[in-house]
Amino acid sequence: MFVICSPVGPYYKNGFKPVRLLATSNFIRAAPGGTGGYKLGANYAPGVVPQVLAAKEGYDQNLWLLGDEHFLTEVGTMNLLVVFKHADGTTELATPPLEDVILPGVTRDSILALARDHESGKARIPGLPDNLKVRERHIKMAEVKAAAESGSLLEVFGAGTAAIVCPVKAIGYQGKDIDVPVGSEGMGPVCRAILDQIVARQMGTVESDWSVVVTEGTKGSLKGPKPIA
Numbered sequence: 001m002f003v004i005c006s007p008v009g010p011y012y013k014n015g016f017k018p019v020r021l022l023a024t025s026n027f028i029r030a031a032p033g034g035t036g037g038y039k040l041g042a043n044y045a046p047g048v049v050p051q052v053l054a055a056k057e058g059y060d061q062n063l064w065l066l067g068d069e070h071f072l073t074e075v076g077t078m079n080l081l082v083v084f085k086h087a088d089g090t091t092e093l094a095t096p097p098l099e100d101v102i103l104p105g106v107t108r109d110s111i112l113a114l115a116r117d118h119e120s121g122k123a124r125i126p127g128l129p130d131n132l133k134v135r136e137r138h139i140k141m142a143e144v145k146a147a148a149e150s151g152s153l154l155e156v157f158g159a160g161t162a163a164i165v166c167p168v169k170a171i172g173y174q175g176k177d178i179d180v181p182v183g184s185e186g187m188g189p190v191c192r193a194i195l196d197q198i199v200a201r202q203m204g205t206v207e208s209d210w211s212v213v214v215t216e217g218t219k220g221s222l223k224g225p226k227p228i229a
Helices: 045-056 106-120 141-150 189-203
Strands: 019-024 061-066 071-075 078-085 091-095 132-136 153-160 164-173 176-179
Touching (some): 078 106, 153 189
Parallel strands (some): 019 061, 019 164
C-alpha cells in the first residue's frame, strides 16, 4: 500500500466565500434507524435531486431538517455548527449530537477537540472567545430564526474533510431568508480561528500529536519500489 498526497485549494469553486442554504424538510437525507451515521455511498444519493432544486432557487446547499420540529442535522454532506451569544455573556458553539442520522465526521471531531481544549484552558486558541462553551445538543430551526431576529445568532458553518469549514451567510426557510453574520472576511471569528488551527496542523506550522512528520530514512518507515531506469 502507498499513499499519494497533494496540496489542494478550497473545495468549492468560490473558495471560502460564505454560502446560502435552503432549509429542506420535504426531502430526507437520512431517517432515524437508517444508515445516516455511516460513510456509505447510499447516503449521498438522496441529496442529489434536492440540491439541484435548491440551486435553481439560488442556494448553494441544503440544510437538512428532521421531523415536524425541524431539527437541524447536516449541511449537504457536511456536519453543522452554530454559534450563539447568550444573555449571560457566554458564547456557545453548538452542534447536533451524534445519532443515527448524523455522520461522526473527523473534522467535526477535530473542531470539538480544539474548542474543548480552549474551553478547559488546556490549549487556548487565538481568536476564540474566552467564555466559549461547547455543546452537543439538538437545535431547532425555530431557535436559529429567533436568535437571528434577536441578534444572538453569531455564526453558522459546515465542517467536512474536503471543505474543512464552510461559512454560511443566509438560510432560506419557509419562503424567507434568515441572514447570518459573516463579517468582513466572509466568515466569523470562531470559524476563522478553527480554520487557521486545522490548516496549521495540516501544514506542520503548529506542533500537534495529530500529525507525524515522516522523512526518508525514518526508522520503521516504508520505502516504495525503486524507480525503473
